[in-house]
Amino acid sequence: MEKRKGHIPQPIRSDGAGWWDLGPRDVMRDMENPDLLVPPETDAGTLPNLKFSFSDTHMQLNHGGWSRQVTVRQLPIATTLAGVNMALTPGGVRELHWHQQAEWAIMLVGRARITSVDQNGRNFIADVGVGDLWFFPPGIPHSIQGLEQGCEFLLVFDDGSFSDLNTLSISDWFAHTPKDVLSANFGVPVSAFAHIPKQQVYIFQGSIPGPLETQKVPAPLGPVPLSFSHRLLAQEPLVFPGGTVRIVDSTNFPISTTVAAALVEIKPGGLREMHWHPIADEWQYYITGTARMTVFSGDGTARTFDYRAGDVGYVPRALGHYIQNTGNQSVWFLEMFRSDRFEEVSLNQWMALTPHQLVQQKFKCRTRINERIEKGKMGRSEISGLFILPKNE
Numbered sequence: 001m002e003k004r005k006g007h008i009p010q011p012i013r014s015d016g017a018g019w020w021d022l023g024p025r026d027v028m029r030d031m032e033n034p035d036l037l038v039p040p041e042t043d044a045g046t047l048p049n050l051k052f053s054f055s056d057t058h059m060q061l062n063h064g065g066w067s068r069q070v071t072v073r074q075l076p077i078a079t080t081l082a083g084v085n086m087a088l089t090p091g092g093v094r095e096l097h098w099h100q101q102a103e104w105a106i107m108l109v110g111r112a113r114i115t116s117v118d119q120n121g122r123n124f125i126a127d128v129g130v131g132d133l134w135f136f137p138p139g140i141p142h143s144i145q146g147l148e149q150g151c152e153f154l155l156v157f158d159d160g161s162f163s164d165l166n167t168l169s170i171s172d173w174f175a176h177t178p179k180d181v182l183s184a185n186f187g188v189p190v191s192a193f194a195h196i197p198k199q200q201v202y203i204f205q206g207s208i209p210g211p212l213e214t215q216k217v218p219a220p221l222g223p224v225p226l227s228f229s230h231r232l233l234a235q236e237p238l239v240f241p242g243g244t245v246r247i248v249d250s251t252n253f254p255i256s257t258t259v260a261a262a263l264v265e266i267k268p269g270g271l272r273e274m275h276w277h278p279i280a281d282e283w284q285y286y287i288t289g290t291a292r293m294t295v296f297s298g299d300g301t302a303r304t305f306d307y308r309a310g311d312v313g314y315v316p317r318a319l320g321h322y323i324q325n326t327g328n329q330s331v332w333f334l335e336m337f338r339s340d341r342f343e344e345v346s347l348n349q350w351m352a353l354t355p356h357q358l359v360q361q362k363f364k365c366r367t368r369i370n371e372r373i374e375k376g377k378m379g380r381s382e383i384s385g386l387f388i389l390p391k392n393e
């Protein structure tokens, strides 16, 4: 049957394999997943699902904001990290709380005020804007409040089974403590607790706080010694022919000892080079654009997934992968790792630094790559890692 180029994609490859999808179908989903509908011929075998969209998650709506999460419950392969997408209204508060997991975050829209106190009675109060990160170590209490424009951000926790609805919160603890104990603990009459909430508040509408200077609380022991926030966009990016990268881990954001990240831009036509990460699974969050990623897991198995803004992707440790920009705008996405440092192995770099005769023997026919090796053109860029390649004209 003739393959037509129409608005409705069909599961028919250019070589004629496949047939029309005549039955019940979700055309919108098929259009978002062209590489599931018509996989590249090089795809084969079975891999776990490596994609989940925040748009397919439950929205927790509150007066003051909303949240939704992608955890191991939604994406079972993602055991190392979990993500929460949250928005707060102007003045909206994610109440004072803590949890067993560390919290890494990036502001996506707007501004917020974040507060914390560490185990030595030193405090942290700061305003964060777009591209700013924060990190709250495990067990350290904190809060987040939207400023004038409100805000939206991504939280990443170093445990795939985390749930933001199962944290330890101040209102929940009050509600489950006898009032005479609260009275003794705070040295005020029992009547002071007559109207406290009967359960966890989670997110609530507050009033927009005054300027930061007016809200500072001087701590006798001073502020936290290592800042809990980091200005990622102020960091000079690594610039490659096909895009940019900003890497942040414990080497430049010292408090972040369990989460490492790279904020990657792939320009139209660009390719995030073939590589893998030796020490940690990769949890991805797509911010803009459309991309496809193919993951190779050995034994003849490879699978391709399509991603767009709001999608989470995942790559198990050490599996080979690459990411292509499939659209006409830049793809911005985060690569996240449960690790104190960012580490990857570049296929180009490996080949360039291996005896050339040995590498050439792999390719039975004469290839462009052999010519590049013979002419000594596996050059400086391969040796330092290419990271993002430009459009191949």
Ligand code: MN
Pocket: 097, 098, 099, 103, 142
């Ligand atoms: Mn938290």
Ligand code: MN
Pocket: 275, 276, 277, 282, 315, 321, 335
């Ligand atoms: Mn990667």
